[in-house]
Amino acid sequence: xxxxxxxxxxxxxxxxxxxxxxxxxxxxxxxxxxxxxxxxxxxxxxxxxxxxxxxxxxxxxxxxxxxxxxxxxxxxxxxxxxxxxxxxxxxxxxxxxxxxxxxxxxxxxxx
Numbered sequence: 001x002x003x004x005x006x007x008x009x010x011x012x013x014x015x016x017x018x019x020x021x022x023x024x025x026x027x028x029x030x031x032x033x034x035x036x037x038x039x040x041x042x043x044x045x046x047x048x049x050x051x052x053x054x055x056x057x058x059x060x061x062x063x064x065x066x067x068x069x070x071x072x073x074x075x076x077x078x079x080x081x082x083x084x085x086x087x088x089x090x091x092x093x094x095x096x097x098x099x100x101x102x103x104x105x106x107x108x109x110x111x
Contacts, residue, residue, distance in 0.1 A: 059076075060075070
């Protein structure tokens with residue numbers, strides 16, 4: 001099921017006038033990508049540390065670590081937006097980058 005996402009207040013389409021409006025799964029908007037997590041291949045311990053580090057922002061559904069990057073899926077979009085505040089934060093002695101996961105990438109990680 002899809003829901004409409006608005007870019008600004010009042011931008012929802014009127015009933016029956018939905019042509020050209022994007023429909024995105026809300027679940028895909030609740031993920032962030034984290035870069036520079038570790039020097040080399042991250043471990044399961046790194047995933048647990050990331051989960052503990054980011055739980056401050058809200059409930060986490062899943063942490064996926066791949067190489068030196070990770071994707072964190074939150075239970076809701078508000079938590080993901082809050083997690084963006086950790087961009088350029090120190091994690092395990094490294095400065096991490098935190099960005100909203102792209103819709104396409106998040107959809108692949110959810111599947």
